[in-house]
Structures are given as structure tokens and as C-alpha cells.
Amino acid sequence: AxxxxxxxxxxxxxxxxxxxxxxxVAPDGTGLPVGSGSVLDGEEVFIAQCAVCHGDFAExxxxxxxxxxxxxxxxDEDPLKTVGSYWPYLSTAWDYVHRSMPYxxxxxxxxxxxxxxxxxxxxxxxxxxxxxxxxxENFLEVEMPNANGFIVDDRPxxxxxxxSEAACMEDCKDSVEITMRAAVLDVTPEDEGEAEA
Amino acid sequence: MTADNENSGASRRAFLKGAVAAxxxxxxxxxxxxxxxxxxxxEVQYWATGFGDAVDETPxxxxxxxxxxxxxxxxxxxxxxxxxxxxxxxxxxxxGTITPQGCAFERHHSGAIELKKEDYxxxxxxxxxxxxxxxxxxxxxxxxxxxxxFCECAANTGMEWAGAQLNGAQFTHGMIHNMEYSGVSLRxxxxxxxxxxxxxxxxxxxxxxxxxxSSNGRSIPMEKALDDVLVAFKANGEALxxxxxxxxxxxxxxxxxxxxxxxxxxxxxxxxxIESREETSKYTDTMExxxxxxxxxxxxxxSVVTSPSPQAPxxxxxxxxVITGLAWSGHGAITRVDVSTDGGKNWQQARLAAxxxxxxxxxxxxxxxxxxxxxxxxxxxxxxTGYVQPSKDALRDVRGENSIYHNxxxxxxxxxxxxxxENVEVS
Numbered sequence: 360a361x362x363x364x365x366x367x368x369x370x371x372x373x374x375x376x377x378x379x380x381x382x383x384v385a386p387d388g389t390g391l392p393v394g395s396g397s398v399l400d401g402e403e404v405f406i407a408q409c410a411v412c413h414g415d416f417a418e419x420x421x422x423x424x425x426x427x428x429x430x431x432x433x434x435d436e437d438p439l440k441t442v443g444s445y446w447p448y449l450s451t452a453w454d455y456v457h458r459s460m461p462y463x464x465x466x467x468x469x470x471x472x473x474x475x476x477x478x479x480x481x482x483x484x485x486x487x488x489x490x491x492x493x494x495x496e497n498f499l500e501v502e503m504p505n506a507n508g509f510i511v512d513d514r515p516x517x518x519x520x521x522x523s524e525a526a527c528m529e530d531c532k533d534s535v536e537i538t539m540r541a542a543v544l545d546v547t548p549e550d551e552g553e554a555e556a
Numbered sequence: 557m558t559a560d561n562e563n564s565g566a567s568r569r570a571f572l573k574g575a576v577a578a579x580x581x582x583x584x585x586x587x588x589x590x591x592x593x594x595x596x597x598x599e600v601q602y603w604a605t606g607f608g609d610a611v612d613e614t615p616x617x618x619x620x621x622x623x624x625x626x627x628x629x630x631x632x633x634x635x636x637x638x639x640x641x642x643x644x645x646x647x648x649x650x651x652g653t654i655t656p657q658g659c660a661f662e663r664h665h666s667g668a669i670e671l672k673k674e675d676y677x678x679x680x681x682x683x684x685x686x687x688x689x690x691x692x693x694x695x696x697x698x699x700x701x702x703x704x705x706f707c708e709c710a711a712n713t714g715m716e717w718a719g720a721q722l723n724g725a726q727f728t729h730g731m732i733h734n735m736e737y738s739g740v741s742l743r744x745x746x747x748x749x750x751x752x753x754x755x756x757x758x759x760x761x762x763x764x765x766x767x768x769x770s771s772n773g774r775s776i777p778m779e780k781a782l783d784d785v786l787v788a789f790k791a792n793g794e795a796l797x798x799x800x801x802x803x804x805x806x807x808x809x810x811x812x813x814x815x816x817x818x819x820x821x822x823x824x825x826x827x828x829x830i831e832s833r834e835e836t837s838k839y840t841d842t843m844e845x846x847x848x849x850x851x852x853x854x855x856x857x858x859s860v861v862t863s864p865s866p867q868a869p870x871x872x873x874x875x876x877x878v879i880t881g882l883a884w885s886g887h888g889a890i891t892r893v894d895v896s897t898d899g900g901k902n903w904q905q906a907r908l909a910a911x912x913x914x915x916x917x918x919x920x921x922x923x924x925x926x927x928x929x930x931x932x933x934x935x936x937x938x939x940x941t942g943y944v945q946p947s948k949d950a951l952r953d954v955r956g957e958n959s960i961y962h963n964x965x966x967x968x969x970x971x972x973x974x975x976x977x978e979n980v981e982v983s
Binding site: 385424 | 690850852900941946957978979981983
């Protein structure tokens with residue numbers, strides 16, 4: 360029946376084409392290519408390709424993302440969310456580095472280089488020892504500290520009933536005081552257009 | 557003629573300044589009688605005697621130069637660089653609901669890429685009967701749909717979680733645009749690849765990614781993919797702008813802007829969520845106890861007064877005042893907007909300019925007679941599910957201050973006696 364709705368546009372994708380574009384790796388390891396890389400190899404590649412932004416120890420330079428540290432800070436006033444402290448799956452680190460890093464020269468890392476960099480990021484987060492070698496075979500054995508830190512959107516239970524009550528229209532509060540002002544912070548860009556208006 | 561033009565600009569500025577000064581004096585008196593005849597009326601102006609521009613002057617026009625402040629703006633300190641960054645729609649200066657594409661906000665993760673139609677390919681693969689490759693021309697041959705939807709960045713208003721920070725509706729609420737899209741339903745394209753052999757569709761996903769270096773891959777449950785997701789190639793009547801995904805982007809009605817993948821190159825049917833970087837490290841919402849929500853796709857009901865606002869002060873003095881703003885909900889249509897002038901003590905129902913459309917911006921107006929005293933202006937949206945836009949404190953009660961995304965709180969502008977407005981929080 361669905362076949363009848365087909366219009367007959369497009370052509371079949373070839374295996375080489377799918378292999379070139381379908382690079383994603385799922386949490387259960389689906390999509391991981393065969394390969395491996397050590398922490399030591401990773402350190403070398405990381406220093407050469409990544410450290411200028413992310414620091415020699417993945418601790419971040421300036422405003423660039425910190426990839427290590429922040430363990431146990433998620434409930435703090437200023438949580439530090441890194442691969443070690445926050446990311447639930449190692450697959451995401453592999454997939455993202457392989458496809459989108461280095462920033463400005465993405466898709467230049469080989470499979471083994473990617474394994475090595477990910478091993479080095481794990482080491483920088485004190486998740487593995489310095490002699491660790493990451494491969495497609497032991498990939499799922501790595502325990503990510505915040506693997507259980509996520510829940511599926513629960514707004515339908517925790518918020519929507521609470522925010523669906525009849526709205527107050529009159530005499531809703533006794534007093535209203537200003538408690539915070541943006542002008543005091545003064546971080547808004549100046550209105551350059553004003554001079555011309 | 558240019559010189560005349562400049563002079564006329566100057567006198568117009570002086571005129572406007574004079575009007576502000578005179579505003580107080582005429583309040584309550586209705587139309588005052590002019591003291592002397594207005595030379596803009598009594599003297600023949602250059603535009604009333606000479607020529608304007610010829611029709612071949614501007615094959616594709618830009619706004620008149622006097623509107624040069626109605627532009628996208630960047631806030632430098634928000635991001636490490638301007639490539640993976642955000643800018644803001646000048647919503648304080650717009651009216652109606654359709655966002656002009658040229659000043660509609662941008663959010664890129666590896667810049668706005670240039671991808672011509674001839675080089676464009678869309679792949680559908682994974683758990684389908686037959687993986688397919690489409691060219692741009694193929695896409696234009698499928699049955700087409702037109703819909704108006706808002707695209708709101710998940711981080712819109714995100715800088716305001718811990719307090720009042722940026723001073724202007726453009727900066728606090730401008731990661732949004734609203735366009736009329738033309739394109740093909742994703743359902744049509746998935747049907748073309750075939751879902752006959754896919755099995756139970758209720759536990760399937762589509763993973764969508766862009767052609768840019770960041771790829772911006774996201775997982776979308778099959779139910780949504782088959783519902784109202786659009787593969788769009790036109791917006792507001794013309795091709796998508798480069799920075800909005802030319803030549804093809806995904807439109808995911810009501811859902812967070814990150815999922816509206818630009819320069820769409822691949823749709824993969826999968827049996828699990830990929831849990832990509834953009835749905836684990838980013839676009840997850842950390843709660844007070846350190847656990848985080850994932851898959852917070854829908855943008856809840858929200859509104860903001862766009863004028864008066866910090867960038868749109870009252871210049872005309874007391875008397876008739878148009879309070880206006882925008883309201884929207886990812887759950888459906890806006891049914892009502894309330895406005896308060898006293899910081900939420902009392903509310904009155906505003907007027908919707910048109911009946912609310914599902915998952916699109918609504919424009920509201922409240923016309924008042926301003927007596928020149930201070931106001932604490934707020935707006936409160938209601939959507940068709942009965943949801944009422946909450947206060948920031950009510951949201952913080954549930955979430956704390958570190959969830960970054962999905963801040964749909966009620967905004968307060970403190971309008972002072974001189975007509976200036978400021979972003980504030982109130983008790």
C-alpha cells in the first residue's frame with residue numbers, strides 16, 4: 360500500500376556513499392569502526408591538533424571548552440560540565456571528535472587517531488590509567504561517571520499541571536519590589552545605531 | 557540632493573526631540589494647536605518636486621537607511637568566537653509576526669556555509685526499504701506544503717536564569733524568527749525510501765544531520781518525523797538565506813531551534829537515539845540536584861512585550877500608548893495574552909491581532925492611556941492546552957538556575973517616568 364504512494368524520485372544510495380556520510384556512533388557502539396589508540400599516542404596527537412584551544416591537559420584555554428575536570432560539580436552554583444563530569448556516553452566523544460574536530464579542520468582525523476584522542480581525554484579525566492589502549496573491542500567497558508545523570512523530559516509531570524491552573528487577574532500580590540536590574544550589570548552592547556537614527 | 561537629504565534628516569531629528577519635550581505639556585489636552593505653521597508642510601520639500609530613484613536602481617532592495625538600527629546584533633562575551641555563536645533578531649523594532657529574513661537571527665556551530673543547489677545531496681538511509689539520494693531538483697518535484705512556524709533557540713532568554721542581565725528584548729528574547737516555509741513533508745520523503753520493512757515504527761527514530769563541519773546531528777522520534785516535520789527550501793516566499801540553511805533545512809514545528817538542522821544532508825532511520833553531542837553535552841538541562849533532563853524538545857508557551865522595552869522607549873510623553881508584543885507556544889496556538897502594568901498585581905487581557913496559529917508567533921496589543929507614572933510591564937501567554945506562562949521564580953522553584961535552556965519566564969520591563977525602560981526582576 361505504501362508502495363503505491365511512492366512517486367519514484369531519487370535514486371538508490373550506493374554502499375560507498377552511505378559509508379562516506381553515515382559516520383554516527385550510537386551508545387551501544389553501533390557504527391564504531393575497527394581500530395585502536397593508546398593514551399600515549401593520544402597525548403601526541405592532542406598536543407599537536409587540540410591543545411592550542413583545549414589545553415595540554417584538556418583543561419581548556421581561555422573561553423574554549425574544557426574537556427576535563429569538574430567531577431562532582433553538577434549540583435554546584437557554577438557546574439563545570441566536561442566529558443568526564445557530564446557526558447553520559449563515550450560514543451558521543453568518539454563520534455563528535457571524528458566528525459567535527461579539530462574546529463576549522465574537521466574530518467581530518469583517522470580512525471586510530473580518534474581512538475587515541477578519546478583515550479587521552481579519558482586519561483585527562485582520571486577515568487583510565489596512562490597505559491590504557493582504547494579499541495572498538497573494549498569501548499563499551501569504559502564507565503562514564505555521569506552515565507546515570509540524565510532523565511527523559513519530565514515537564515509533563517512536574518510542570519504542566521502546576522502551570523495550567525487558572526491565572527490570577529486581580530490583587531495577585533500585596534507588593535512588588537524591583538530585586539534586580541540589568542542596567543547595574545551593564546553588559547549589553549551599546550546601541551551603535553543610535554547615532555544614525 | 558544628497559545635502560538636502562542630510563539636512564532634512566537633521567531637522568527631523570530636531571523635530572522629534574522637540575516633540576519629546578513638548579509631550580508633557582500637551583498631555584491630556586488632546587491635539588494642541590501649533591504655535592506656528594510647520595515648514596515641512598508650508599515649504600515645498602525636495603521629494604515633492606524632484607525625482608526619486610528609478611526602478612532599475614535596486615534590483616533587490618534593502619531597508620531604507622533610516623532603519624539602519626533594525627539589524628541583527630551579536631553579544632561578544634557570550635561565546636568563545638563568532639563562528640560557533642549566536643546573534644539576535646531586532647524584535648523590539650518589528651511588528652506583525654513575519655520576521656524579515658535579512659535580520660532573522662543566526663546560530664551556527666561551524667559558520668554559515670555556502671552550498672549551491674547543484675552540489676546539494678540529501679541521503680535517506682538506515683532502516684528503510686531502499687536508501688535514496690535526492691538532488692535539489694528532485695525535492696522540488698514532490699508535493700509541496702506551506703506553513704508558518706516559529707524557530708526559537710533552546711537558549712533564548714538563557715542568560716537571564718540567574719537574574720536580569722541583558723538590557724533589551726532583542727537580547728533577552730531575540731533568538732527567534734517566524735517564517736512561512738515551503739517544502740516537502742519529511743513523511744513524504746520517508747515514504748519514498750519505504751518504511752514497509754522497518755517494523756514497529758513507534759520505537760524508531762530518525763537521525764538528521766547537516767552538511768556543515770559541525771553536522772549538528774540530532775535524534776527525532778519517528779512519531780514527530782511522520783507528523784509535521786518539513787524539509788523546507790523556501791522561507792517567506794524566497795529561497796532560504798545562506799545563514800538559514802540554503803538550499804534546504806529541516807523545520808521541526810514547536811521544537812527547540814537546534815533540531816531545525818540547516819544544510820540538511822542526511823536522514824537516517826535508526827532503532828535508537830544516537831545521543832549525539834547536541835543532545836548530551838548540549839541541549840540537556842541541568843536541574844538543581846545535578847541530574848539533567850534530556851530530550852526537552854518542545855518550547856513551552858512564552859511571550860514578551862517588544863514595545864515599550866529598553867531599546868524602544870516611550871518618546872511621546874503621556875497619553876495614548878500602544879503596548880505590543882509577541883506570544884508563542886510549541887504546544888499549539890496562543891489563545892490569550894494578559895498584560896500587567898504593575899508587576900503582576902493586576903492583569904488585563906490584551907488583544908490578539910489575529911487568531912493564534914499553531915506553533916507560530918502571535919502579535920498582541922494593549923492600548924492604554926499612560927498617565928506618565930512608572931510601570932512594571934509584563935505579559936503572560938496562554939496556549940490551547942491551558943498552559944499559562946510561569947514566572948521566573950516558579951520555573952526556578954522546579955529547576956534551579958543552571959538549566960541554561962528553555963527559559964520561558966514572564967519578562968518585566970520597568971518603564972520610568974521619562975519613558976525609558978529597563979530589564980528588571982521583581983518580587
